[in-house]
Amino acid sequence: MARETFHTYCALCISRCGCLATVEDGRLVSVAPDPGHPTGRAICIKAKAAPELAAHRERLTMPLLRTRPKGDPDPGWQPIGWDEALALAGRHLRAAGPEGTAFAVATPSGTAVADSFGWIHRLAHVWGSPNLVFATENCNWHRDFSPALTWGGGLGMPDYANTGTILLWGSNPSATWLAHAERIRAAQQRGAKLVVVDPRKSGLANGADVWLAVKPGTDAALALGLIHLLLSEGGADLDFLRWHSDAFSPAPDGPGTVLERLAEHASAWPPERVADVTGIAEDALRQVADLLGTAKPVSLYTWTGTCQQEQATAATRAINLLYALTGSLGQPGGNRWFAKARLNDIAAFDQVAPEVRARTLGIEERPFGPPSRGWITTRDLFGAIVSEQRYPIRALVAFGGNFLVSKPATRHTEEALAKLDFFVQTELFETPSARWADLLLPASSCWEREGLQGGFMVDESAEAHVQLRPAVARPPGEARADTAIVFGLARTLGLSDAFFGGDPEAGLAHILAPSGLDAASLRTQRRGLAAPNLGSEPPVPRITLWSETLARLGGGALPIWRPPAADPALPFTLTCGKTVAYCHSQFRQIDSLRKRQPEPVAELAPDVAMARGVASGGAIVVRTATGEVHYRAEINLKLAAGTVWAHYGWWHDVRSVNYNAAMDGERFDAVSGSNALRGVSCDVRPG
Numbered sequence: 240m241a242r243e244t245f246h247t248y249c250a251l252c253i254s255r256c257g258c259l260a261t262v263e264d265g266r267l268v269s270v271a272p273d274p275g276h277p278t279g280r281a282i283c284i285k286a287k288a289a290p291e292l293a294a295h296r297e298r299l300t301m302p303l304l305r306t307r308p309k310g311d312p313d314p315g316w317q318p319i320g321w322d323e324a325l326a327l328a329g330r331h332l333r334a335a336g337p338e339g340t341a342f343a344v345a346t347p348s349g350t351a352v353a354d355s356f357g358w359i360h361r362l363a364h365v366w367g368s369p370n371l372v373f374a375t376e377n378c379n380w381h382r383d384f385s386p387a388l389t390w391g392g393g394l395g396m397p398d399y400a401n402t403g404t405i406l407l408w409g410s411n412p413s414a415t416w417l418a419h420a421e422r423i424r425a426a427q428q429r430g431a432k433l434v435v436v437d438p439r440k441s442g443l444a445n446g447a448d449v450w451l452a453v454k455p456g457t458d459a460a461l462a463l464g465l466i467h468l469l470l471s472e473g474g475a476d477l478d479f480l481r482w483h484s485d486a487f488s489p490a491p492d493g494p495g496t497v498l499e500r501l502a503e504h505a506s507a508w509p510p511e512r513v514a515d516v517t518g519i520a521e522d523a524l525r526q527v528a529d530l531l532g533t534a535k536p537v538s539l540y541t542w543t544g545t546c547q548q549e550q551a552t553a554a555t556r557a558i559n560l561l562y563a564l565t566g567s568l569g570q571p572g573g574n575r576w577f578a579k580a581r582l583n584d585i586a587a588f589d590q591v592a593p594e595v596r597a598r599t600l601g602i603e604e605r606p607f608g609p610p611s612r613g614w615i616t617t618r619d620l621f622g623a624i625v626s627e628q629r630y631p632i633r634a635l636v637a638f639g640g641n642f643l644v645s646k647p648a649t650r651h652t653e654e655a656l657a658k659l660d661f662f663v664q665t666e667l668f669e670t671p672s673a674r675w676a677d678l679l680l681p682a683s684s685c686w687e688r689e690g691l692q693g694g695f696m697v698d699e700s701a702e703a704h705v706q707l708r709p710a711v712a713r714p715p716g717e718a719r720a721d722t723a724i725v726f727g728l729a730r731t732l733g734l735s736d737a738f739f740g741g742d743p744e745a746g747l748a749h750i751l752a753p754s755g756l757d758a759a760s761l762r763t764q765r766r767g768l769a770a771p772n773l774g775s776e777p778p779v780p781r782i783t784l785w786s787e788t789l790a791r792l793g794g795g796a797l798p799i800w801r802p803p804a805a806d807p808a809l810p811f812t813l814t815c816g817k818t819v820a821y822c823h824s825q826f827r828q829i830d831s832l833r834k835r836q837p838e839p840v841a842e843l844a845p846d847v848a849m850a851r852g853v854a855s856g857g858a859i860v861v862r863t864a865t866g867e868v869h870y871r872a873e874i875n876l877k878l879a880a881g882t883v884w885a886h887y888g889w890w891h892d893v894r895s896v897n898y899n900a901a902m903d904g905e906r907f908d909a910v911s912g913s914n915a916l917r918g919v920s921c922d923v924r925p926g
């Protein structure tokens with residue numbers, strides 16, 4: 240048997256762990272860490288299960304055409320050839336027209352669709368559609384773009400090698416980003432302090448100097464309370480603020496400086512009140528304020544814990560303001576924007592005419608949110624499809640993504656998918672969302688196609704690293720890479736001129752051109768190379784503590800936390816998070832992973848279990864204002880009081896075990912559109 244081992248990286252999630260893939264006769268047989276790679280020190284159980292994923296009997300192998308009506312549990316899939324499938328898609332997209340076609344893509348942080356992300360955007364833009372759905376508002380928006388409201392750029396990455404204190408806020412890399420967790424652990428071993436803000440103590444929180452068990456959805460109040468302590472007890476870096484911020488400018492709308500106004504604003508949050516709202520003991524608050532003021536430089540990472548909230552913009556603004564006060568932004572040991580390879584951007588955002596851009600769904604309501612970059616919410620898309628109020632949208636072209644499970648308002652989603660004239664989806668598996676497709680196209684997995692990664696994020700040298708992942712295994716049947724499918728669609732739509740004459744290799748050469756690297760050298764050095772031509776790391780940006788933009792939008796120049804409307808019938812707080820076994824709605828069909836985590840679990844804080852007479856292992860129903868979900872209960876002593884922490888992403892019954900079927904999608908952040916998926920009022924009963 241021909242057995243061969245390749246240097247590659249696992250593309251299944253954002254960690255992009257460097258690994259060694261062993262293949263026998265075109266079949267992936269094992270995946271192991273590649274310690275010499277910048278992110279190769281460890282791999283997780285998902286990568287170990289990759290051979291099962293690649294060879295799974297339920298993988299799609301042929302283009303499939305629906306022959307039965309939508310809503311029929313059996314779509315009556317009829318296999319067809321690729322040429323026929325692409326020609327059919329071309330006819331339907333031309334009938335719908337560019338504005339009548341929306342595009343969708345799975346998350347690049349939790350799937351390997353990252354390989355094709357730029358190409359999919361290019362297809363949408365060159366075709367002329369202003370509307371592309373992806374999970375950004377619930378995912379990376381508040382990490383990558385909402386800090387722009389405070390300092391004009393993204394969050395950057397903690398400089399772990401030099402940091403004094405790490406503030407990990409609503410992010411759990413031990414389950415979600417192995418290479419990131421590894422860097423944090425190394426910093427701790429070097430002596431860095433770690434503060435974790437999370438309603439649930441898991442992973443790194445177990446070894447943290449302080450764990451703040453925040454009540455879900457109260458992060459903005461907590462951050463305002465810490466701002467108050469920093470400003471009232473001398474922990475803020477006033478010299479830094481003098482040079483880099485508007486702190487000492489006169490406040491635009493009244494007496495005093497901006498900093499004085501911030502101090503006054505935050506003084507509404509003395510420790511007693513913060514403790515009352517967030518459930519965090521005053522001692523712990525003071526301990527954290529002390530660390531932030533003294534154990535510098537401070538670095539910050541925050542992700543979906545603070546983003547999937549109704550007040551996500553206020554929460555991220557308050558956390559960003561707190562961080563600005565530490566004086567560590569852009570400093571060695573603080574958050575930095577490590578230089579990465581210079582690559583050409585192929586997304587072609589400017590190809591959409593301004594008058595069409597102006598019609599992006601949601602742009603009027605959220606001009607500083609994702610629609611400003613062409614990213615729309617499923618609520619807006621499905622609303623437009625069903626109501627036809629703005630303009631008719633008749634066709635949807637989706638590359639992965641499983642909205643019926645990953646987005647709220649399941650019934651509304653079904654109604655919209657049913658109404659589309661034409662829905663084509665590329666997928667590895669037949670998901671509940673794919674079951675509504677007219678045409679289902681088989682995608683190869685990341686182990687079966689080449690992929691380029693320009694930057695591995697977690698430190699300076701990792702970010703400068705570029706790797707061209709090889710196709711190591713044979714795709715099942717006729718499955719194709721998403722990029723190849725994009726090129727095929729471009730060809731049928733007559734857009735090949737904008738796609739390098741239809742030659743993906745020429746496209747790759749174009750992407751790499753400014754980096755000083757080329758495909759040939761990356762193909763001989765499969766472990767990747769440091770890019771000779773890096774962009775430059777920006778200097779410390781100008782910080783605006785006082786946001787005129789948000790004031791104009793009605794959110795207040797300084798962030799405000801509002802208590803959610805109390806509902807005595809729903810006394811507990813529901814929230815969620817990810818586990819290492821699965822990504823979102825994926826991998827439930829993989830036996831070894833399913834063995835690790837066989838069923839949907841809701842963890843209950845002891846007070847919740849006690850109040851409702853639930854024992855660990857019992858069946859329960861979690862009820863929100865708009866739905867119910869069935870779970871197995873587990874009592875978790877390391878959970879903030881009053882909290883229910885539940886799994887999401889299950890779909891063996893898309894209604895009864897699907898967290899998001901209990902979310903109606905009508906509660907969302909006004910600036911970004913992020914859904915309130917965490918911090919939701921709920922009750923529990925034995926089921």
Ligand SMILES: Nc1nc2c(c(=O)[nH]1)N[C@H]1C(S)=C(S)[C@@H](COP(=O)(O)OP(=O)(O)OC[C@H]3O[C@@H](n4cnc5c(=O)[nH]c(N)nc54)[C@H](O)[C@@H]3O)O[C@H]1N2
Pocket residue numbers: 252253346347348349378379408409410411412414415416436437438439453454455456457458541542543544545814815816817818819820821822823917918
């Ligand atoms: N195994 C695995 N890895 C993944 C993914 C996956 O699905 N599975 N998905 C990838 C993607 S797309 C993303 S966006 C990242 C996400 O990465 P993370 O943001 O790390 O993921 P989560 O576990 O969803 O949420 C982080 C933490 O938020 C906490 N949390 C819940 N409610 C609140 C709250 O109200 N306030 C605060 N402060 N914390 C809260 C949870 O307890 C959890 O520990 O992971 C990526 N990696």
Ligand SMILES: Nc1nc2c(c(=O)[nH]1)N[C@H]1C(S)=C(S)[C@@H](COP(=O)(O)OP(=O)(O)OC[C@H]3O[C@@H](n4cnc5c(=O)[nH]c(N)nc54)[C@H](O)[C@@H]3O)O[C@H]1N2
Pocket residue numbers: 344345346348349350351352374377378379543547638639640641642644645646665666667668670682683684685721815816817822823824825887898899916
């Ligand atoms: N309640 C709740 N809801 C959430 C979250 C949460 O924490 N709680 N997290 C949110 C976040 S952070 C995100 S990013 C979204 C994720 O939402 P989605 O992007 O919808 O993610 P998945 O549910 O994993 O669906 C991804 C689909 O893409 C397919 N796929 C995987 N790789 C490829 C590929 O290479 N090509 C193609 N064509 N298909 C592929 C998979 O088979 C899978 O069916 O969910 C959000 N929804």
Ligand code: SF4
Pocket residue numbers: 249250251252253254255256281282283284285286415416417418
């Ligand atoms: S954490 Fe696991 S799934 Fe994610 S890239 Fe690393 S090995 Fe792959």
Ligand SMILES: [Mo]
Pocket residue numbers: 346348349374377378379
């Ligand atoms: Mo995400």
